[in-house]
Amino acid sequence: MPELPDVESFKIYTRETSLRKQIVKVACPDKRVLKKISCSKIKKGLIGRQFIRINRRGKFLIFGVSGTPQKLIFHFGMTGDLHYIPQEAPREGLDRFTRFLIGFQNSHELRWINVRGLGKIYFLSEPKDIPLIREMGPEPFSLSKQEFRKLLKVHQNRIIKAFLLDQRAIAGIGNVYSDEILFQAKIHPKRKIKELSSSEISLLFQKMKEVLREAVRVRPPLGMLFGAGWLLNHRDKDMRCSRNGKHLLKKETIAGRSAVFCPHCQR
């Protein structure tokens, strides 16, 4: 789940729930997710303080803290969620996998839920000390079409799916949304970038922004649905192309991930 749109909605959610509240508790039920930092150091840095800023960079969520330059940084890995909930709420369902939590003075807590334990938590002053942040490519939402064309030029020898997935090339796009973007742009995931036409690049740029923007819009108030034309509604389900119910979607390993696409519509 946690690709750019998901982390963006975590940002909105935590800004609405967790900003400017006195932190009174920090718990780390699973130390393995803490990177180069102990639970007691995080406690020392957070307790008695407040979150004053929450930002996103790629798939990272970054919390600025009052009275210290240190920032709390979450990466969710393959699975993740955040629940702001009364502290007495039972840890059942997904909440069983709370591997880190912040308690506030109002008796609510922010639970960092990470089913598979591949997520990571950092507490440091300089986000760029995390190699992936230091080397991360530009944010899709801040790219102009001209910059996008330049970026593709730099990566012209790669296949398009690998480019979209590479955080060092462009930030925040993961497997599901890269498939969706390519489906909507009608581009086969294995196409070489240098062989894309100018109009294909234009459409790709437009669809990249549309898909990500729409996914951010659909996410937060839980339950809203993606449009009928979306590949997302069919992958892991009936595997039928939403453009023509007769075409069967294909699943193939590309750039190390299982790509789902319509061999008929995507060329």
Next chain:
DNA sequence: ACGGATGTTATTAA
């Protein structure tokens, strides 16, 4: 029971 899963990284191969 086995394979696969929305991510990243180190290693190996091409």
Next chain:
DNA sequence: ATTAATAACATCCG
């Protein structure tokens, strides 16, 4: 030097 494929990480789900 680049780029792509692979395994590994941890754990749940169908």
